């Protein structure tokens with residue numbers, strides 16, 4: 382066997398190993414216990430694939446062309462990613478994901494651009510790619526470009542760099558025309574490979590990503606980012622076919638499938654369709670909910686601590702406000718104070734509590750809450766009627782009973798945590814602020830519900846102090 386055959390074998394074996402590591406990594410991400418190692422496995426898989434790619438040297442060459450330039454680019458981007466990854470606050474994670482996802486889409490589009498321009502500008506234009514490869518290069522470039530600029534707009538919105546929504550009359554028509562024009566020039570590129578058509582095609586595709594994302598509300602961005610994540614995966618898989626690169630095809634397909642499933646899961650948990658996320662102005666104008674009966678009943682921290690002291694079973698329901706207050710460590714401290722006093726304590730997690738999938742799980746894991754105390758919605762809901770005190774910290778929409786009772790509510794049909802069925806409910810929030818959906822919460826007006834108005838972290842602190850005041854340190 383000559384050297385080039387051996388190198389070819391090493392490349393294919395490495396790509397196979399990378400694919401296995403990626404798939405196993407994603408599998409491990411399905412449980413919080415193994416998620417961290419899953420990310421590491423997938424990271425090693427990508428590293429193996431990148432290293433193997435350098436061996437594509439061509440006849441007489443050990444290394445890929447322009448290796449030095451590529452090394453410099455990798456060194457710069459690794460340093461930037463390492464620094465930003467270490468520095469980013471947990472609450473800023475969605476925009477970080479948006480930015481990284483955009484880079485993936487941009488890379489796929491760049492691969493498409495280089496393949497198309499390479500053929501268009503060669504001595505024999507049009508030769509070098511099969512018809513299937515040309516079509517997939519164009520589709521991959523279109524999707525990748527949309528994902529690139531769309532994700533950058535999502536980043537800018539989440540980072541507060543631009544207005545949340547940008548709407549004008551006839552916007553959907555303009556967007557539709559831009560998309561059709563991009564498709565038209567894509568078809569021209571496939572058939573004629575004219576360099577100018579390629580440039581116009583890319584400008585239109587990039588523009589469409591911007592136009593499509595501008596009208597979407599900032600709070601819907603996590604679903605949009607997940608959708609663009611699926612787009613990026615697809616784009617990478619298509620460009621992988623164009624390059625005949627197995628690693629790209631497998632990685633792209635895995636990301637595309639995972640992103641699609643995640644988008645569906647988020648949309649389902651919010652009881653929204655993808656088109657409703659993309660084309661409606663959800664949460665911006667408030668909901669037309671029916672009038673709610675009852676009154677808001679404030680409670681002082683000391684009295685709330687006494688209720689907890691008398692309780693046997695306590696369920697804690699965290700939401701977006703816990704993330705804002707960064708109260709997860711204090712809430713875990715409060716839970717430990719309760720466990721020390723023989724209370725049965727559990728955490729109830731709604732699939733879309735917070736602003737990104739797994740938001741609450743990540744925060745609780747960071748605070749050191751054991752996984753066996755954390756329960757998903759379907760598992761914990763039957764336990765609420767036997768719960769003496771439910772503590773709602775910074776959650777609102779995910780515990781709003783109107784989702785079951787009020788057909789006119791924008792969240793009607795969304796599955797919720799049945800906190801309303803607990804014997805007593807203590808809601809910790811700063812004031813009368815609404816949640817993401819912008820509507821009143823019927824739970825807060827129920828007879829069994831008391832409002833502890835405070836910042837999440839402060840309230841947890843006061844409850845810990847209140848418990849100590851009741852029994853002077855307590856526990857065993």
Ligand code: NAP
Nearest residue numbers: 700701702733735737738776777778811812814816817837
């Ligand atoms: P939410 O409905 O957005 O409510 C958060 C509540 O936290 C607010 O009512 C606010 O009231 C309170 N709050 C804010 N800062 C606080 C602080 N420092 N201390 C204490 N409380 C504070 O939150 P949620 O119940 O978690 O529901 C999530 C919503 O986001 C759902 O509607 C979901 O569909 C949507 N969403 C989720 C995702 C996802 O993937 N997780 C993605 C997109 C959209 P005050 O201002 O009065 O304090």
